[in-house]
Each structure stands twice: as C-alpha cells, then as structure tokens.
Amino acid sequence: MTEKKSFIAEKIQALPYSGIRKFFDIANEIEGVISLGVGEPDFDTPWAVKERAIYTLEKCRTVYTSNAGLLELRKEISKYLKRKINCDYSYNNQIIVTVGASEGIDIALRAVLNPGDEVLIPEPSFVSYKPCIIMAGGIPVVITTKVEDNFRLTPEEILEKITDKTKALILPYPNNPTGAIMEREDLEKIAEVLRERDIVVISDEIYSELTYGNKRHVSIAEIDGMYEKTIVLNGFSKSFAMTGWRLGYAAAPADIISAMIKIHQYIIMCAPTVSQYSAIEALKSCNESIDKMRKEYDRRRRVMLKGFRDMGLECFEPLGAFYQFPSISVTGMSSDEFCEKLLYEEKVAVVPGSALGECGEGFIRCSYAYSIKDINIALEKIERFVKNHKK
Amino acid sequence: MEKDILELLENDSRISAGQIADMLGKGVEEVEECISKLEKDNVICAYSTLINWDNTEREYVTALIEVKVTPQRDQGFDKIAQRIQNFEEVKAVYLMSGAYDLTVIMEGKNIKEISSFISAKLSTLDSVLSTATHFVLKKYKDHGVILEQEKKGDERMIVSP
Numbered sequence: 001m002t003e004k005k006s007f008i009a010e011k012i013q014a015l016p017y018s019g020i021r022k023f024f025d026i027a028n029e030i031e032g033v034i035s036l037g038v039g040e041p042d043f044d045t046p047w048a049v050k051e052r053a054i055y056t057l058e059k060c061r062t063v064y065t066s067n068a069g070l071l072e073l074r075k076e077i078s079k080y081l082k083r084k085i086n087c088d089y090s091y092n093n094q095i096i097v098t099v100g101a102s103e104g105i106d107i108a109l110r111a112v113l114n115p116g117d118e119v120l121i122p123e124p125s126f127v128s129y130k131p132c133i134i135m136a137g138g139i140p141v142v143i144t145t146k147v148e149d150n151f152r153l154t155p156e157e158i159l160e161k162i163t164d165k166t167k168a169l170i171l172p173y174p175n176n177p178t179g180a181i182m183e184r185e186d187l188e189k190i191a192e193v194l195r196e197r198d199i200v201v202i203s204d205e206i207y208s209e210l211t212y213g214n215k216r217h218v219s220i221a222e223i224d225g226m227y228e229k230t231i232v233l234n235g236f237s238k239s240f241a242m243t244g245w246r247l248g249y250a251a252a253p254a255d256i257i258s259a260m261i262k263i264h265q266y267i268i269m270c271a272p273t274v275s276q277y278s279a280i281e282a283l284k285s286c287n288e289s290i291d292k293m294r295k296e297y298d299r300r301r302r303v304m305l306k307g308f309r310d311m312g313l314e315c316f317e318p319l320g321a322f323y324q325f326p327s328i329s330v331t332g333m334s335s336d337e338f339c340e341k342l343l344y345e346e347k348v349a350v351v352p353g354s355a356l357g358e359c360g361e362g363f364i365r366c367s368y369a370y371s372i373k374d375i376n377i378a379l380e381k382i383e384r385f386v387k388n389h390k391k
Numbered sequence: 392m393e394k395d396i397l398e399l400l401e402n403d404s405r406i407s408a409g410q411i412a413d414m415l416g417k418g419v420e421e422v423e424e425c426i427s428k429l430e431k432d433n434v435i436c437a438y439s440t441l442i443n444w445d446n447t448e449r450e451y452v453t454a455l456i457e458v459k460v461t462p463q464r465d466q467g468f469d470k471i472a473q474r475i476q477n478f479e480e481v482k483a484v485y486l487m488s489g490a491y492d493l494t495v496i497m498e499g500k501n502i503k504e505i506s507s508f509i510s511a512k513l514s515t516l517d518s519v520l521s522t523a524t525h526f527v528l529k530k531y532k533d534h535g536v537i538l539e540q541e542k543k544g545d546e547r548m549i550v551s552p
Binding site for chain 2: 127
C-alpha cells in the first residue's frame with residue numbers, strides 16, 4: 001500500500017494559517033480575558049439601518065440582485081465617493097458591490113494578475129493581501145514601512161522593489177495595524193513614481209472614515225493621473241459598524257470593474273440582498289452616526305496613546321483606523337512571547353505585530369474599539385506587566 | 392473644547408476632570424477652569440443622576456399637564472411660568488407652540504396628590520384658563536437612555552484580524 005496522499009492543493013498546503021488565528025485559539029481557552037484584540041467596531045449598527053433590514057425582510061426582498069449590486073445602492077455609493085474623495089464613478093459600469101472589502105481584495109487581484117506578476121505590499125498590514133496574491137497566481141513583494149517614516153510608504157521604497165514584473169501595488173491606508181495614514185503630499189510623491197508605469201494601485205480604504213486630528217482621508221484616485229489606474233476598495237464594516245453584514249464595494253475604471261464582475265458572477269452571484277438594501281439607508285441617513293463614532297474613537301485614541309507613553313512604551317501617534325502599534329522593545333521579548341505572557345499573566349489579549357508582517361516583530365497591535373473603561377483596565381494591567389518585565 | 396466637555400458631562404456627570412483631559416488631549420487645569428466657568432455662567436446648571444424609580448419600592452406618579460393661560464401684558468408667559476415653576480412638585484415647565492401654552496411635568500406620591508395640586512394650586516392661578524392632565528403609565532426611555540435594556544455582553548470574537 002502506498003502512503004496516503006493529501007488531497008489538498010500544494011499551493012494551499014504551503015499557505016500558513018494567519019498568526020491571528022493561532023493566537024485566537026490560545027486566547028479563546030482562557031476565561032475572563034480582557035481583549036484589545038479585535039478588528040471590528042464595538043458600536044451597534046445604527047438603528048435606522050437595522051430598521052431597514054427588518055422592513056426589507058417584511059417585504060420579502062430576499063432574492064438575488066444583479067451581479068453588480070442594486071442599482072439604487074450603486075447610485076448612493078457613487079454619490080458618496082463624489083462627496084468624500086471627489087471622484088466620479090458611474091453607477092452604470094464603474095462600481096461593484098462585494099461581500100465585504102475582503103472579496104474586493106480577492107477579485108481585484110484575480111482580475112489584474114497574470115501568473116508570475118509581482119505585487120507590492122507595504123507591511124505591517126492586514127493579513128489577507130499576501131495569501132490572496134498567492135492564490136491569484138501572483139508573487140507578493142513586501143515593502144517594509146518604518147516607524148521613522150510614521151509607517152508611511154515612500155517613493156524610494158517603491159523604486160527599490162519595482163521590477164519589470166511589477167503589476168500592482170496594494171495601498172492599505174488608513175492602515176491596520178499601525179494606524180498610519182497617507183496625506184495628500186505623501187500620495188503625490190508616490191504618484192510621481194507610479195504615474196508613468198503600468199502598475200495598478202489597489203487602494204484598500206476600508207478605514208477611510210476614521211481619521212483624526214482634522215486629517216481628511218485622501219484617496220490616491222484623487223491624485224492627478226492616478227484615477228485611471230486605481231481600484232478603490234471600501235465597505236460598510238468599519239464606517240457604519242456593519243462587519244457581520246458582509247458588504248463592501250469596489251470602484252475603478254470600467255474595464256477593470258467589468259472583469260471583476262465576471263469573476264464575482266461565477267463565485268458569488270451577488271452580495272447579500274438584505275445587507276444591500278440596508279446599506280442604502282446607511283449611506284442616505286447615517287452620516288451623523290459616523291461623526292459620533294469618530295469623535296468617540298478619537299477620545300479613546302488619546303487616552304490609549306497617553307497610557308502607552310506614560311508606561312514607557314514608544315508609540316507613534318496613529319492618525320487613522322482604531323489601532324495603536326506600540327513598540328515593546330523595552331521588554332526585550334518577541335511579539336509572540338509578549339502577547340502569550342501577557343495573556344497568561346494578566347489575561348489581556350493583544351495581537352502580536354508579527355502576525356501582520358515579519359516587520360511587525362517587536363510591536364503589538366492594540367485596538368481601541370472598546371469602552372474607555374475597558375481600555376483603562378487593560379492599560380493598567382499592561383503597565384504592571386511591562387514594569388515586571390523591563391530589561 | 393467647551394462643547395466636548397459638555398457632551399462628556401451630559402453623558403456621564405461623574406467623569407473626572409482628569410479623565411476629560413486625557414480624552415481631549417488637554418491639561419487638567421485647563422479643563423477644570425473651563426468647567427468652573429461653565430458652572431458660573433449657568434451653562435452647567437446641575438449634576439443629576441437618572442434613576443429608574445420603577446425598580447425601587449418607592450411609590451410615585453408622573454403627570455404631564457397641558458395648561459392654557461392668558462398671557463399678561465408686558466410679561467407674556469414668563470410671569471405665569473415663574474409662578475408655576477416655584478412649586479416643588481413641579482419637575483419641568485416648558486412653553487409650547489400649538490394647541491396649548493405650557494407643559495407642566497410633575498411628580499406626586501399618588502393620583503390624589505396630583506389632582507389636589509391641580510385643583511387647589513394650579514387651576515386657581517389667575518391666568519390659568521384650563522388644564523388637561525395625562526398620567527404616565529410606563530417610562531421606556533428617558534434622557535436618551537433606554538431604561539429596561541438587557542445588558543448584553545461583547546459578542547465579538549476575542550481576537551480578529
């Protein structure tokens with residue numbers, strides 16, 4: 001008898017599980033954990049949106065929609081993008097509604113990559129980019145962003161990694177996990193490098209509503225000459241506290257959206273219908289909810305930043321998303337070691353920076369999508385822990 | 392900064408100046424000064440607590456009374472409103488647009504106490520023309536707070552990307 005052969009494709013076998021998933025398994029075993037580990041809002045979806053969902057169900061609107069998504073929703077998305085990033089996207093052929101921005105990442109990559117194409121990814125960043133690139137047949141090329149640059153992407157770093165195989169750049173700002181943003185002048189600088197080259201920019205703007213210190217989110221699609229080569233990804237999860245509704249969208253030049261719809265129609269058919277109807281309500285009437293949430297996040301952001309600095313952890317000031325990314329070098333521990341020990345000794349869960357890119361080693365990701373009360377309790381425990389473990 | 396401080400205090404009057412300072416990224420003294428000024432200017436009028444008395448043994452009735460009055464020369468509605476507001480039983484007085492003039496909200500131990508207040512004290516005021524009294528049967532939401540709300544835990548996974 002021959003040895004049992006695995007049915008699993010080699011490409012998938014070679015993919016590691018996300019470091020966050022591994023850490024989740026450990027944290028989940030322990031009772032009474034205070035967590036700063038999640039990547040989703042603690043606010044409720046605005047009631048107007050839920051009300052619309054109930055009404056949608058009552059009306060039995062529980063059938064498929066067109067592949068690209070409800071026309072009315074695409075119209076609202078088009079208006080929203082005009083309002084927020086001042087870009088014109090036709091609801092007819094330049095917008096697709098997806099199952100979260102996550103699907104957007106996947107089908108955008110599949111739409112543009114040929115086997116062996118290289119994709120630049122700034123890290124630390126969200127866990128899905130690399131595996132999605134590999135599954136789409138591409139080759140991920142990591143660019144390490146540095147705390148000295150406030151984790152922003154610089155043109156020099158791009159030039160260093162560009163080859164004639166480079167097909168796309170993922171631009172994940174406001175950034176998970178660092179909280180970094182790219183301001184207009186930063187984008188102008190990288191546009192200089194990208195403009196003349198045949199490189200598609202996949203701009204993941206899921207945290208676009210969450211920027212602080214009077215910094216409005218700027219999309220690279222707004223920069224001269226970049227609209228034509230940019231795929232904007234966004235969604236409802238973070239801005240409207242709708243993670244479980246699984247709804248996002250992509251906006252791009254018509255030929256790219258057309259290709260993305262081709263993939264989407266075969267693998268997904270359409271995004272969840274009830275979520276789509278509800279999202280119309282979110283865009284129409286929930287702007288005030290966003291302002292309220294942003295204000296509350298901003299307060300927590302200040303409390304947490306002060307907390308880390310007071311306990312002697314170096315932490316750059318994040319201006320976007322809802323994460324802080326302090327350095328734990330004063331303890332001399334690795335990220336994994338720090339997080340595991342913190343979990344066992346103080347029952348606080350934070351995410352090892354290394355789970356979000358090798359260069360995240362030496363950092364931890366702490367989310368402030370928690371009440372001030374919980375944040376203060378967690379900070380107290382982390383402070384005690386750091387004190388006990390300082391080199 | 393004033394507006395932020397007011398919002399925070401309106402939401403939680405027990406929050407300390409230190410906590411406010413951290414949340415707004417300001418100095419404690421600066422915040423304390425601002426609060427004193429707001430108190431002095433009568434912007435902050437009182438620090439009260441929202442209590443759901445229905446969950447206690449205390450017996451009480453809340454009534455909302457629509458009052459029609461004759462406005463008085465030179466003083467409009469203010470004079471009569473002032474006379475009404477001074478009664479301790481009266482919790483709130485608002486001047487209204489529409490079918491009647493003043494809304495008076497009052498609390499008493501029981502219906503009898505409220506009716507005797509209305510017949511003996513309120514209706515007998517010179518400029519009061521008529522009253523219509525509504526009793527509150529149940530309070531669902533007060534001052535922006537849902538009173539009988541299930542305390543729900545955090546449904547989120549402990550760690551997620």
